[in-house]
Amino acid sequence: MPILLIKLTHFIILNLNTNYSFNVKKKRPEEEYEKVSDYFKGDVLNHYATSKNMIRIQQKITDRTLELLNLKSRSVLILDAGCGPGFAGIYLKKMGYNIVALDLIAEFLYFYEINDxxxxxxxxxxSPFKPNIFDAIISISALQWIYRDINNKVMHFMLVNLFKSFFRILKPNCKVVIQFYPKNKEIMEQIGKIVVEHTDFKGQFIIDNPTNHKKRKIFLLLNKEP
Ligand SMILES: C[S@@+](CC[C@H](N)C(=O)[O-])C[C@H]1O[C@@H](n2cnc3c(N)ncnc32)[C@H](O)[C@@H]1O
Structure with missing residues (x-):
């Protein structure tokens, strides 16, 4: 599988990679709905939560996320941020990891067994957690709902808070992996800039299948170095 790595350095954030750019033409739900809860409700929410195809896709992304996390043991605590109905969280729990699953939309959490x-x-x-408690944080297909317009000050504020909060609750020497669907390279550049300016994370973007717009998957891998 072709892979493109883009390190988050001061040089790169200004000019991600002169040879690589993309612009997704097709409108995604987050462009048509201002709030994620306006989109995920009623039939749309139920359809998403019970779709076998979606489970398959999200579990594949979770497998890749695990690969990037490169955890040495399963006795670790992972935060699944923007967990939805639990495709990643439940899958990881079955593998033996300890999971905290967090989502803005309460109805999604009804799909979880509270004891599991x-x-x-x-x-x-x-995030309502004390500092330094998670061994890893994952977030799958959620970040595009938080940040999709580089001129929007509220989105900027939320993103700064997100990264500061992830940095605070993650243990030192641990990683965050965020898979998401940015519209273009400019959004990624801006995200990289915010990470570098507001946290001490070291990291990089990883783009699987960069030239195939149907198969392309974009990950942000962040490391809290001790
Ligand atoms: C496309 S769904 C993905 C759900 C799940 N991660 C998966 O892989 O199927 C996006 C999820 O992100 C959640 N989300 C969006 N913004 C959020 C926020 N600020 N805090 C928590 N969850 C959020 C939504 O409620 C929704 O469940």
Whole structure:
């Protein structure tokens, strides 16, 4: 599988990679709905939560996320931020990892067994956890709902909070992996800039299948160095 790595350095954030750019033409739900809860409700929410195809796709992304996390043991605590109905969280729990699953939309958390997983209804930009408790944080297909317009000051504020909060609750020497669907390279550049300016994370973007717009998957890998 072709892979493109883009390190988050001061040089790169200004000019991600002169040879690589993309612009997704097709409108995504987050462009048509201002709030994620306006989109995920009623039939749309139920359809998403019970779709076998979606489970398959999201579990594949979770496998890749695990590969990037490169955890040495399963006796670790992972935060699944923007967990939805638990495709990643439940899958990881079955593998033996300990999971806290957090989502803004309470109805998604009804799909969890409360004894299996720890579902929390909260905004991941304001995570309600004490510092240094997670061994890893994952977020799958959620970040595009938080940040999709580089001129929007509220989105900027939420994103700064998100990264500061992830940095605070993650243990030193541990990683965050965020898979998401940015519209273009400029959004990624801006995200990289915010990470570098507001946290001490070291990291990089990883783009699987960069030239195939159907198969392209974009990950942000962040490391909290001790
Ligand atoms: C496309 S779904 C993905 C759900 C799940 N991660 C998966 O892989 O199927 C996006 C999820 O992000 C959640 N989300 C969006 N913004 C959020 C925020 N600020 N805090 C917590 N969850 C959020 C939504 O409620 C929704 O469940």
């Amino acid at each position: 997983i720890n579902p929390i209804n909260s905004d991941m930009c304001f």
